[in-house]
Amino acid sequence: AQSVTQPDIHITVSEGASLELRCNYSYGATPYLFWYVQSPGQGLQLLLKYFSGDTLVQGIKGFEAEFKRSQSSFNLRKPSVHWSDAAEYFCAVDPTTSGTYKYIFGTGTRLKVLA
Amino acid sequence: DAGVTQSPTHLIKTRGQQVTLRCSPKSGHDTVSWYQQALGQGPQFIFQYYEEEERQRGNFPDRFSGHQFPNYSSELNVNALLLGDSALYLCATGLGNEQFFGPGTRLTVL
Numbered sequence: 001a002q003s004v005t006q007p008d009i010h011i012t013v014s015e016g017a018s019l020e021l022r023c024n025y026s027y028g029a030t031p032y033l034f035w036y037v038q039s040p041g042q043g044l045q046l047l048l049k050y051f052s053g054d055t056l057v058q059g060i061k062g063f064e065a066e067f068k069r070s071q072s073s074f075n076l077r078k079p080s081v082h083w084s085d086a087a088e089y090f091c092a093v094d095p096t097t098s099g100t101y102k103y104i105f106g107t108g109t110r111l112k113v114l115a
Numbered sequence: 116d117a118g119v120t121q122s123p124t125h126l127i128k129t130r131g132q133q134v135t136l137r138c139s140p141k142s143g144h145d146t147v148s149w150y151q152q153a154l155g156q157g158p159q160f161i162f163q164y165y166e167e168e169e170r171q172r173g174n175f176p177d178r179f180s181g182h183q184f185p186n187y188s189s190e191l192n193v194n195a196l197l198l199g200d201s202a203l204y205l206c207a208t209g210l211g212n213e214q215f216f217g218p219g220t221r222l223t224v225l
Binding site: 004032036041043044045046049051090092094100102103104105106107108 | 146171215
C-alpha cells in the first residue's frame with residue numbers, strides 16, 4: 001500500500017546541535033515530496049519541496065532535504081537547531097506527480113529543543 | 116495578499132449535530148482541498164473541489180460533504196457528528212504544484 005513513514009515520533013536535541021528527521025515513502029515512481037512544519041495550534045507551513053532535478057533541496061529557516069531514490073527517502077536536515085524550531089514536522093507526498101494536491105502525510109515527528 | 120483563511124477558529128458541537136466550516140483561498144487559487152487532522156496524527160485528505168465540482172475524494176463517509184462557490188471559497192459540511200470527528204480541519208488551496216494551508220478549525224464533538 002502507498003504510505004509515508006516517519007519512524008521517529010519524538011526527537012530531542014540541544015540548541016545548536018544538528019538535526020535529521022527521517023521520511024520514507026512507498027510508491028512505484030518518484031512522487032512530489034514536501035516537508036511542512038506545524039507549531040502548536042497552527043496550520044502547516046511549507047519548509048521545502050522536491051519535484052525533480054538536484055536531489056539536495058534548500059528550504060526556509062535554514063532547512064534542507066536530500067532525496068535518495070535508492071532508499072525511497074527524503075530526510076530533512078538542519079546544521080544548527082534554534083529553540084524556535086521546536087514544533088511538529090510532517091513529510092508529505094503527492095504520488096501522482098501531476099499536481100493533484102491529494103497529499104499523503106506521515107504521522108509527524110515532534111521536535112523538542114533543549115536550551 | 117491574505118493567505119488561506121478559515122472560520123470559525125474553534126467550534127464545539129454535540130453528537131448528532133451538523134457543522135459547516137468555511138475556507139477562503141489564497142488569491143488566484145482555484146483548487147480547494149480539505150484535510151482532517153486527528154490529535155497526534157498527520158492530516159488526512161477528505162476531498163477536493165475545482166470549478167465548483169468535487170474532483171477527488173479520500174476515504175471518508177458521505178456524512179462529509181462540501182461545496183465550492185464561484186469565488187473559489189469552499190465549505191465543508193459534516194452531518195450526524197460522531198465523537199471521532201473531533202479534529203483540526205485544514206483547508207488547503209493550490210496553484211501550480213504547491214498547496215498552502217490555512218490555520219485550521221478545531222472541532223470538538225461532545
